[in-house]
Amino acid sequence: MKRSMPKLPNATMPNTIPAPTAVVPNHVMVAVENYLSEIQTIEGETFEGLNLKLRMTPLLVATKCCLEVLCDKVHDRHNPTGPVTTFRNEPKFTRIYLSSYFITRFPAHIFSNPNGQIETALIESSNQILTEFRAICDSVVQSANHTFEEVPHELTAGFEATLDKYWVTFMAHKTPDKERAIRDIKMALFGLYDAMDQVGGENQDVIAIFITNIEKLQAKLAAYGGAQMLEDFKAGIRTRAVMIGAV
Secondary structure, rough: OOOOOOOOOOOOOOOOOOOOOOOOHHHHHHHHHHHHHHHHOOOOOHHHHHHHHHHHHHHHHHHHHHHHHHHHHHHHEEEOOOOOOOOHOOOOOOHHHHHHHHHHOOHHHHHHOOOOOOHHHHHHHHHHHHHHHHHOOOHHHHOOOOOOOHOOOHHOHHHHHHHHHHHHHHHHHHHHHHHHHHHHHHHHHHHHHHHHHHHOOOHHHHHHHHHHHHHHHHHHHHHHHHHHHHHHHHHHHHHHHHHHHHO
């Protein structure tokens, strides 16, 4: 008589190990770290070196990302239902912010009169925006979980006002600067036209050089003052030529 094999207890399946939860990147911390890493590369740079590095794509991208992330966080924390600052909507927001590095480090290179009232106000607001933004970034890095929520409110409460102040002082300087540029371009063009008249039509190689330089300056005049300003200037030159020819 065959003995039946004893029944073995049902094998218990081992507990299934859950798949690891995907780690959600802390985009605030990533943005801040990238910005601080890129900014570190400009420490101690000369004016020429700073001018070169502030045009590089990695720095522009890192700064733009960090500014956008933190400015949005500040706005949502303190003024969620209100409009964003005028400066925040400026297409050249990132480049204008980075200009504060030039302004604070090399004011004598930037301004003809660094001690002027407008210039002094811009230097002060540049220092303020750099100091406050760096304080917010450092707070994110030094906090326990590296989040914006851990940044003390006193570090962010006035930052939108600082953005506006920097924008206002920057534009206050830019307006007379633009007017000076237009005036200088017109004076240079008058000089070129007068010099070309003195040369006469015999030396075509020299005339060609004058025309090339005139066209470059005319393009700058249009860029600063618009197409209508350029047309008005050309009309004035034609009238001037007729009057000189009639003398």
